[in-house]
Amino acid sequence: MTTMAPALPADDPATGDERLGAHLRGLRKARGLTLTQLAEAAALSHPFLSQLERGLARPSMASLERLARALGTSRVELIAASEPPRPDESTHPTIVRADEGLVGPYAEGSARLLAEGPRRFEPLEFTGANAEPGDHYVHEEDEFLTVLEGSIVVSLGPFGETTLEVGDSVYCRSGTPHRWHSPGGAPYRLLIVKERVHGTPDPGEGET
Structure with missing residues (x-):
């Protein structure tokens, strides 16, 4: 059984970080939250959250949990969002x-x-x-x-x-x-x- 590691997928860390950042930003926009509002709700700094959304930083599991709760989702779903896309399998x-x-x-x-x-x-x-x-x-x-x-x-x-x-x-x-x-x-x-x-x-x- 695959378990959650204390880091994002490591086969292509930068790409994984960018996918996670884009997903976080999309969720925040869908919730109608500004960077400042989400940072306050998740008890994270505005600059750190901005870096996360741009794929320039990697969150700890504790930070990811706070973000998940603030966005009404879960850590496992956020981690899944950072997985590499599989376009070749889209119809299979x-x-x-x-x-x-x-x-x-x-x-x-x-x-x-x-x-x-x-x-x-x-x-x-x-x-x-x-x-x-x-x-x-x-x-x-x-x-x-x-x-x-x-x-x-x-x-x-x-x-x-x-x-x-x-x-x-x-x-x-x-x-x-x-x-x-x-x-x-x-x-x-x-x-x-x-x-x-x-x-x-x-x-x-x-x-x-």
Whole structure:
């Protein structure tokens, strides 16, 4: 199983850094945030964030986690955005075996990406055992989850909360606050499918 290393992919570091920077910038723009606003939300300096977006700096795992939470995404999704593109495979099916797939922190647990290469959505296998719900996540992408093992209590912000058992599902529309936990800390496993944001800024766009 592929695990998250404490650095971005090293086969072509500069290119990987540039891809990550473009993705961060695209997410920030999609969220309607300025560099200053995102820097404040992620507790990072404005100059450092500017360098990140231009591919001139490499974030630590701690910095990447703060950015992920500020942008309503996860470290594993940000790392995936820095992977090399695979244009030659764009029309071919891709297979991820049970012991494959990028693995990394996601919300209060961990997730494994279930697809690679060009894709329109992000399928993830999530595992957790958190007794505390943590912070609500809010993002512009729709998100679907279904319970594969165990049970969870899902909080949907102003829409209240409900318990989901094996086979139960929930679909969250864009902007819906959501978080989940397992009372008592019992392990659980979910299938999560998110819309994928392509973090490519408009050509010629300024650094705002």
